[in-house]
Amino acid sequence: MGGCLHSSQDHTIHTEGEPGPPAAPAFTSTPKKMPKSISISKQLASIKALKKGSDLEKAIATVALIFKNSSDPDGKLGKSTAKNLLQTQYRNFTEGEEAKPKYQDILSDLDEHTENKLDFEDFMILLLSITVMSDLLQNIWSAKITK
Known part of the structure; x- marks a missing residue:
């Protein structure tokens, strides 16, 4: 990835x-x-x-x-474990994104990953890719910060 x-x-x-x-x-x-x-x-x-x-x-x-x-003993995540982490630990960034073509592309890249496992670098790229395209990031950028 x-x-x-x-x-x-x-x-x-x-x-x-x-x-x-x-x-x-x-x-x-x-x-x-x-x-x-x-x-x-x-x-x-x-x-x-x-x-x-x-x-x-x-x-x-x-x-x-x-x-x-x-991760497994080799320090890698299986695709199903990575998807589970997205659903359980990153759901505020992934909820409602399923219909977006960019989100589908990101998951498609995950499905096509040749090793069927992700190392830490690949997992971070996955998280960052989802973050950048998410509606939640747009809400964060537009939030008014009060002191």
Whole structure:
């Protein structure tokens, strides 16, 4: 999907008590699995670099943790799992979009994915593609912000 090239750079997550650089967190495709019974907020709290992280950093880390908790041991999502995540975790962006040709194109690309599985990069491209074409994004852009 999307034709992006993958980076071969190794990234790791440093949790509480582990030595590591104070840089922003990065994720690897084969980190230790956190038990699925632990809430995402507790998993986020366990990542030392996010203790003072921005809202954007925490949002991306949340996506990464949801992906990791849903992926197979190889760090990939099956198409049916990806579609289920869209319906359960991203429904405000997907609801009512089914009739749009662009949405159908995005899902068609997912169905035609050669491996039948998505890595994290492909999943992020899927989310961003749906976000950009969604009515909810238009509502967000037009919302009046009051202080």
